[in-house]
Amino acid sequence: xxxxxxxxxxxxxxxxxxxxxxxxxxxxxxxxxxxxxxxxxxxxxxxxxxxxxxxxxxxxxxxxxxxxxxxxxxxxxxxxxxxxxxxxxxxxxxxxxxxxxxxxxxxxxxxxxxxxxxxxxxxxxxxxxxxxxxxxxxxxxxxxxxxxxxxxxxxxxxxxxxxxxxxxxxxxxxxxxxxxxxxxxxxxxxxxxxxxxxxxxxxxxxxxxxxxxxxxxxxxxxxxxxxxxxxxxxxxxxxxxxxxxxxxxxxxxxxxxxxxxxxxxxxxxxxxxxxxxxxxxxxxxxxxxxxxxxxxxxxxxxxxxxxxxxxxxxxxxxxxxxxxxxxxxxxxxxxxxxxxxxxxxxxxxxxxxxxxxxxxxxxxxxxxxxxxxxxxxxxxxxxxxxxxxxxxxxxxxxxxxxxxxxxxxxxxxxxxxxxxxxxxxxxxxxxxxxxxxxxxxxxxxxxxxxxxxxxxxxxxxxxxxxxxxxxxxxxxxxxxxxxxxxxxxxxxxxxxxxxxxxxxxxxxxxxxxxxxxxxxxxxxxxxxxxxxxxxxxxxxxxxxxxxxxxxxxxxxxxxxxxxxxxxxxxxxxxxxxxxx
Ligand code: ZN
Numbered sequence: 001x002x003x004x005x006x007x008x009x010x011x012x013x014x015x016x017x018x019x020x021x022x023x024x025x026x027x028x029x030x031x032x033x034x035x036x037x038x039x040x041x042x043x044x045x046x047x048x049x050x051x052x053x054x055x056x057x058x059x060x061x062x063x064x065x066x067x068x069x070x071x072x073x074x075x076x077x078x079x080x081x082x083x084x085x086x087x088x089x090x091x092x093x094x095x096x097x098x099x100x101x102x103x104x105x106x107x108x109x110x111x112x113x114x115x116x117x118x119x120x121x122x123x124x125x126x127x128x129x130x131x132x133x134x135x136x137x138x139x140x141x142x143x144x145x146x147x148x149x150x151x152x153x154x155x156x157x158x159x160x161x162x163x164x165x166x167x168x169x170x171x172x173x174x175x176x177x178x179x180x181x182x183x184x185x186x187x188x189x190x191x192x193x194x195x196x197x198x199x200x201x202x203x204x205x206x207x208x209x210x211x212x213x214x215x216x217x218x219x220x221x222x223x224x225x226x227x228x229x230x231x232x233x234x235x236x237x238x239x240x241x242x243x244x245x246x247x248x249x250x251x252x253x254x255x256x257x258x259x260x261x262x263x264x265x266x267x268x269x270x271x272x273x274x275x276x277x278x279x280x281x282x283x284x285x286x287x288x289x290x291x292x293x294x295x296x297x298x299x300x301x302x303x304x305x306x307x308x309x310x311x312x313x314x315x316x317x318x319x320x321x322x323x324x325x326x327x328x329x330x331x332x333x334x335x336x337x338x339x340x341x342x343x344x345x346x347x348x349x350x351x352x353x354x355x356x357x358x359x360x361x362x363x364x365x366x367x368x369x370x371x372x373x374x375x376x377x378x379x380x381x382x383x384x385x386x387x388x389x390x391x392x393x394x395x396x397x398x399x400x401x402x403x404x405x406x407x408x409x410x411x412x413x414x415x416x417x418x419x420x421x422x423x424x425x426x427x428x429x430x431x432x433x434x435x436x437x438x439x440x441x442x443x444x445x446x447x448x449x450x451x452x453x454x455x456x457x458x459x460x461x462x463x464x465x466x467x468x469x470x471x472x473x474x475x476x477x478x479x480x481x482x483x484x485x486x487x488x489x490x491x492x493x494x495x496x497x498x499x500x501x502x503x504x505x506x507x508x509x510x511x512x513x514x515x516x517x518x519x520x521x522x523x524x525x526x527x528x529x530x531x532x533x534x535x536x537x538x539x540x541x542x543x544x545x546x547x548x549x550x551x552x553x554x555x556x557x558x559x560x561x562x563x564x565x566x567x568x569x570x571x572x573x574x575x576x577x578x579x580x
Contacts, residue, residue: 003112015028178460195313284325287444344407352405364399404419419449422445481499488538498562
């Protein structure tokens with residue numbers, strides 16, 4: 001690709017071009033952005049280069065020779081100077097590798113040469129299928145004070161079929177992009193007045209979220225959690241005690257001054273829950289103590305990495321902290337893992353993979369026995385639940401081992417969701433204790449866990465997974481009632497009332513729009529069921545139903561339909577993903 005760009009724009013400057021997941025990019029400066037027709041021209045040129053089957057030839061040259069070769073390419077010169085500065089050999093002794101692809105039968109110096117560590121394919125002819133995807137501005141070295149270059153993204157595959165399948169997945173991901181569906185379905189927005197990464201929730205998005213939260217509260221209550229609340233800000237003393245100002249300050253919003261105190265917006269709820277534990281003397285009889293909160297937290301993320309609800313600066317954790325005795329650690333972690341997977345299944349996800357992160361002895365607090373016990377407990381829990389997992393050796397945070405659980409969505413993409421984290425640090429820092437049966441003081445163990453992770457992000461993942469067609473139990477509007485003509489309005493209201501009385505969410509569209517338009521509108525909003533009612537239905541006390549899946553039924557008794565949908569909601573059935 002770089003060869004094609006340089007042959008089309010001989011004055012182009014070229015920077016770097018690494019491989020990335022499913023493809024590659026390269027950064028150029030041609031004095032202006034690339035246009036769509038430019039990409040088409042580059043692709044044509046690339047096909048020519050591939051047809052010529054140019055060999056990739058590796059060369060190793062001394063740094064001064066490389067500097068001479070690339071003297072008209074300032075970005076290459078800067079890369080070479082960087083190598084020279086970090087070199088132990090000195091400029092004279094350092095060797096760099098180049099790849100040259102001469103065109104067959106061409107004179108010396110024709111073709112293309114670039115700095116590259118390698119390795120490479122043997123020749124350009126070994127590239128069976130590729131496509132250029134898009135361009136974007138990219139600062140040189142990611143630094144906004146440096147020049148803006150133009151980045152071209154592409155993808156390459158072993159066969160045309162694999163390329164086609166990949167392009168289809170990309171298209172599908174774009175169609176399902178939660179930011180786009182959020183606008184189309186009127187669920188949430190990111191008003192620029194608020195600043196990056198901060199969302200507001202519109203009534204329909206708010207409804208789905210309320211149902212998710214109510215469900216979550218209910219299952220937590222059943223599993224012995226108690227509900228607590230904590231403020232959004234706290235003075236620096238808390239964050240000094242918790243250690244956040246030492247190791248997490250870069251991810252926190254800057255402080256605000258009030259009465260000569262510094263206050264910080266909370267990035268986590270853990271210290272608050274710890275203070276609730278410590279508010280009085282605790283007995284072993286109270287453990288496990290499970291404190292739950294939907295905690296709104298704020299974290300600083302660079303504006304370049306913000307991505308709708310998936311990566312935001314303000315979000316809500318379904319956060320809990322569990323305090324247990326040492327004997328309770330293993331059973332608690334096991335039941336916790338079962339709890340997580342049951343909940344994720346209820347939301348329609350049933351493919352799980354886990355990562356177990358273990359101790360890095362170079363930077364960790366706690367005892368060897370503690371780490372061994374906790375790591376074994378996590379491993380046993382994964383095995384008991386039959387969840388496939390990989391071990392990330394020495395990847396745990398300094399304060400304890402953890403399990404991260406990934407789900408796979410309808411497009412086969414993995415999303416990291418739930419985290420179960422053992423913590424040896426907080427109980428020490430906050431000097432937590434409980435009184436044992438023998439009237440001794442002991443330190444409790446602490447477990448942090450979030451199942452959705454972020455409610456907003458989980459919502460975004462579901463939105464993309466279901467392409468906006470939420471399962472009936474979650475759908476903001478579950479049934480749309482459409483009276484055919486004015487004279488059917490009264491019966492339409494009767495139908496809507498019967499559904500509302502059964503606890504279902506109903507919208508009646510008796511507007512002046514044509515019947516066809518109203519049906520299309522209901523379809524566009526991805527409502528699970530649509531009821532069109534006219535003379536025949538009003539007389540017989542029935543409904544004609546159109547399900548989102550395309551199924552149509554006539555002459556269904558109203559009570560039957562109400563009972564069926566209420567049962568579907570109670571089962572929390574997920575729709576077949578082929579229907580969405
Ligand atoms: Zn926590």
